[in-house]
Amino acid sequence: MTRLTQIPGLPPLVAAAGLLAAWELAARVFDISGLPPAHAALRELPVILTDKESLLNILDSIRRMVVGFAFALVFAIPVGLMMGRSRLTAAFFNPLLMIIYPVPKAALMPIIMLWLGVGDASKTLVIFLGVSLPVIYHAYQGARAVEEKMLWSAAAMGMDARARLTRIVFPAALPEIMVGVRTGLVLALITMVTSEMIARKQGVGDILFNALAMAQYETVYATIVIIGLLGFVIDVGFERLRAHLVAWAEPAHEIAAVGST
Amino acid sequence: MTFTRRASEIAIGILPIALVIALWHAIAASGIAPAVLLPPPGAVFARLIEQAGSRQFLDNAAVTLYRLFAGFSIAVVVGVTLGVAATGSKAVEGIVKPLVRVLAPLPKVALYPAMILMLGFDDASKIALVVADAVFPILLATYQGTSAVDNKLVWSARAAGCTPRRALFTVVLMAALPSVLTGCRIGLIISCIVVFLAEMITSTDGLGYLLVRAGRNFETVDMFVPLISISILGLTLNAAFNALRKWLLRGFAEES
Amino acid sequence: MISIERLSKAFDTARGTSHLALSDISLDVAGGEFVSILGPSGCGKSTLLYIVGGFVPPSSGAVRVQGAAVTGPGPDRGPVFQEFALFPWKTVLGNVMYGLLEQGAPKKIAEDRARALIEMVHLKGYENFYPKELSGGMKQRVAIARTLAYGPSILLMDEPFGALDAHTRTGMQHELLEIWERDRKTVLFVTHSVEEAVFLSDRVVVLTRSPGRIKEISRIDLPRPRRRAELLVDRRYQDYVVAIEKLMDDPAEVRA
Numbered sequence: 001m002t003r004l005t006q007i008p009g010l011p012p013l014v015a016a017a018g019l020l021a022a023w024e025l026a027a028r029v030f031d032i033s034g035l036p037p038a039h040a041a042l043r044e045l046p047v048i049l050t051d052k053e054s055l056l057n058i059l060d061s062i063r064r065m066v067v068g069f070a071f072a073l074v075f076a077i078p079v080g081l082m083m084g085r086s087r088l089t090a091a092f093f094n095p096l097l098m099i100i101y102p103v104p105k106a107a108l109m110p111i112i113m114l115w116l117g118v119g120d121a122s123k124t125l126v127i128f129l130g131v132s133l134p135v136i137y138h139a140y141q142g143a144r145a146v147e148e149k150m151l152w153s154a155a156a157m158g159m160d161a162r163a164r165l166t167r168i169v170f171p172a173a174l175p176e177i178m179v180g181v182r183t184g185l186v187l188a189l190i191t192m193v194t195s196e197m198i199a200r201k202q203g204v205g206d207i208l209f210n211a212l213a214m215a216q217y218e219t220v221y222a223t224i225v226i227i228g229l230l231g232f233v234i235d236v237g238f239e240r241l242r243a244h245l246v247a248w249a250e251p252a253h254e255i256a257a258v259g260s261t
Numbered sequence: 262m263t264f265t266r267r268a269s270e271i272a273i274g275i276l277p278i279a280l281v282i283a284l285w286h287a288i289a290a291s292g293i294a295p296a297v298l299l300p301p302p303g304a305v306f307a308r309l310i311e312q313a314g315s316r317q318f319l320d321n322a323a324v325t326l327y328r329l330f331a332g333f334s335i336a337v338v339v340g341v342t343l344g345v346a347a348t349g350s351k352a353v354e355g356i357v358k359p360l361v362r363v364l365a366p367l368p369k370v371a372l373y374p375a376m377i378l379m380l381g382f383d384d385a386s387k388i389a390l391v392v393a394d395a396v397f398p399i400l401l402a403t404y405q406g407t408s409a410v411d412n413k414l415v416w417s418a419r420a421a422g423c424t425p426r427r428a429l430f431t432v433v434l435m436a437a438l439p440s441v442l443t444g445c446r447i448g449l450i451i452s453c454i455v456v457f458l459a460e461m462i463t464s465t466d467g468l469g470y471l472l473v474r475a476g477r478n479f480e481t482v483d484m485f486v487p488l489i490s491i492s493i494l495g496l497t498l499n500a501a502f503n504a505l506r507k508w509l510l511r512g513f514a515e516e517s
Numbered sequence: 518m519i520s521i522e523r524l525s526k527a528f529d530t531a532r533g534t535s536h537l538a539l540s541d542i543s544l545d546v547a548g549g550e551f552v553s554i555l556g557p558s559g560c561g562k563s564t565l566l567y568i569v570g571g572f573v574p575p576s577s578g579a580v581r582v583q584g585a586a587v588t589g590p591g592p593d594r595g596p597v598f599q600e601f602a603l604f605p606w607k608t609v610l611g612n613v614m615y616g617l618l619e620q621g622a623p624k625k626i627a628e629d630r631a632r633a634l635i636e637m638v639h640l641k642g643y644e645n646f647y648p649k650e651l652s653g654g655m656k657q658r659v660a661i662a663r664t665l666a667y668g669p670s671i672l673l674m675d676e677p678f679g680a681l682d683a684h685t686r687t688g689m690q691h692e693l694l695e696i697w698e699r700d701r702k703t704v705l706f707v708t709h710s711v712e713e714a715v716f717l718s719d720r721v722v723v724l725t726r727s728p729g730r731i732k733e734i735s736r737i738d739l740p741r742p743r744r745r746a747e748l749l750v751d752r753r754y755q756d757y758v759v760a761i762e763k764l765m766d767d768p769a770e771v772r773a
Binding site: 015016092101107189193198208221224232 | 269297495496498
Binding site for chain 2: 567570572589590591592594595596598600602604605606607608615616619620647648649660663664667669
């Protein structure tokens with residue numbers, strides 16, 4: 001038993017299989033029309049994934065997610081680092097961020113749609129906003145925690161302020177930034193799905209509610225499975241990357257990674 | 262010295278907020294953006310104050326609050342219990358840990374249609390979504406906090422005659438309180454956000470619904486009011502929770 | 518009183534191998550005796566104490582207290598740790614009352630007894646302070662009072678003064694001896710300070726570097742009550758210290 005659980009990846013696989021089994025069992029025992037058995041939903045998976053329109057919809061969603069996410073990183077990491085190194089910058093941005101923090105970014109969809117239409121721009125902007133906040137926050141925390149003495153030695157060696165930021169503060173804050181990036185990734189996916197559910201024009205979120213409206217329950221559940229797999233793959237992939245980039249640091253605190261929608 | 266520094270920092274902090282509002286006002290006043298797209302801030306805040314006294318608006322806010330607290334409370338009970346149990350028992354840990362590994366990265370909002378199918382369009386499915394989203398940070402924080410508690414605290418209690426099970430809740434959970442409360446605060450803000458989104462996606466009442474309804478009727482002013490309300494609600498809850506946390510943790514050493 | 522029979526302890530390491538921490542320890546401690554366990558760091562001396570406390574199970578061998586095999590912690594053996602292990606969410610009074618309440622004492626009686634103990638360890642007036650507000654020496658006094666409160670016949674002290682500065686440390690040694698002279702509890706005292714061991718003990722057990730084996734047991738025949746100022750100029754005290762120091766850095770040991 002102890003030996004088996006030490007094989008990486010096995011316990012989650014068993015857990016996933018257990019969840020599917022519990023689902024199948026519950027569907028058979030309770031027999032509610034809203035809960036088709038697991039095998040029926042899984043049978044829909046290849047149908048959705050080979051249907052050209054659905055596949056394009058899903059790929060479109062992922063593309064928006066990647067673009068919004070990339071822009072957010074480019075913007076948020078420098079802002080966070082500067083806030084961490086300058087009290088003035090931090091004092092300037094902090095209250096603004098505090099006000100924005102509890103606003104669900106996807107809730108801005110209806111207003112942004114008024115301005116930018118229902119196309120890619122609105123959804124990408126919402127994803128950008130959703131990802132930026134946690135990345136700024138963690139880059140800020142990371143930069144703030146950088147040891148003063150490290151910067152003194154760098155300054156003594158003749159590094160200017162800019163070089164200190166990119167060559168000392170950035171790598172030193174990288175483990176904390178990575179925590180923010182991971183939260184951002186989770187949020188990118190959540191914001192993507194939610195904004196599509198609210199805008200209801202195209203994308204994965206739209207497929208979900210269309211199927212719901214047309215009572216194609218198997219498709220609803222199959223799409224949920226697809227989104228779930230997407231989330232899991234992104235998470236595992238990122239953990240690999242993180243372990244590679246900041247192998248020298250402590251493992252990321254998991255609370256932060258699932259925190260804040 | 263520190264006081265004037267603090268005061269000047271607050272002043273600097275108000276500056277960007279004032280700038281945003283000024284810019285917003287300038288754009289609206291200049292006529293670059295028609296009022297249908299961007300109402301002037303004065304109109305929005307006037308409407309907010311007017312709505313704050315309206316019965317219908319308050320009823321909708323009450324519905325949102327009910328869903329928020331119902332979901333959050335269930336998430337706290339479930340998350341804390343499972344987190345403590347996972348620390349206390351290898352068997353529970355063996356089940357909970359892989360399940361969390363699989364379920365935590367899943368965007369819970371994707372489960373919302375399934376919850377609607379099983380629980381209907383009313384409160385239950387929205388509360389379920391809040392629970393699903395808020396429970397993981399609480400569970401993880403509790404598990405990590407409780408498993409990091411120094412054995413010697415437990416041993417001190419056990420030597421005094423405390424049973425292992427009692428020690429789990431009266432010593433381990435108490436010692437992990439700073440971490441547990443951090444998880445709960447994250448869970449609370451998430452609950453706030455999620456309940457609003459759920460109401461936007463499908464609902465006939467609540468603050469989220471007010472936003473969608475206003476959007477459908479192109480009443481831009483009324484779209485801003487729920488957004489500002491949810492921000493104020495989140496800030497208020499956060500501040501209230503911090504005060505509670507400070508009181509509960511009065512014996513613990515300061516931490517960030 | 519305490520009889521340790523052929524005790525060994527092995528730990529599983531992260532690399533999957535097994536590390537032998539204690540090997541074949543046999544020791545009898547009489548009632549009312551003060552015995553120190555001395556050894557280099559990593560020799561398993563604390564582990565030995567934890568096994569007697571019933572906090573950690575032995576790999577082989579057994580510990581008996583008054584004839585009964587130890588299977589877990591019990592109020593007959595009270596621990597005092599280097600890290601104090603006070604409950605941060607309880608006040609000084611709450612910490613000292615804890616064991617009495619666990620033992621089922623009525624609240625009033627528990628409080629009276631706790632107040633008396635707090636006075637005995639010279640902390641009168643600090644009853645409502647939280648541990649974080651106290652210095653290291655004061656914290657350790659609270660920890661000792663907390664353990665004495667439920668009346669253990671054996672004290673298990675795990676480098677209790679190791680985290681204190683030199684001055685506080687000698688003060689605490691005197692206080693401990695005062696308390697001990699009064700009711701002559703059996704004490705197992707782990708330390709890595711030779712002077713501390715000689716000053717306090719009836720017998721000093723020297724352990725080897727890992728795995729910990731008993732290297733020698735020295736009887737300390739110094740008159741009691743002991744005063745540090747007098748002992749420092751006492752030839753016999755100096756001889757004990759020098760002899761045990763020599764044992765500790767025996768070159769045959771260094772290979773590990």
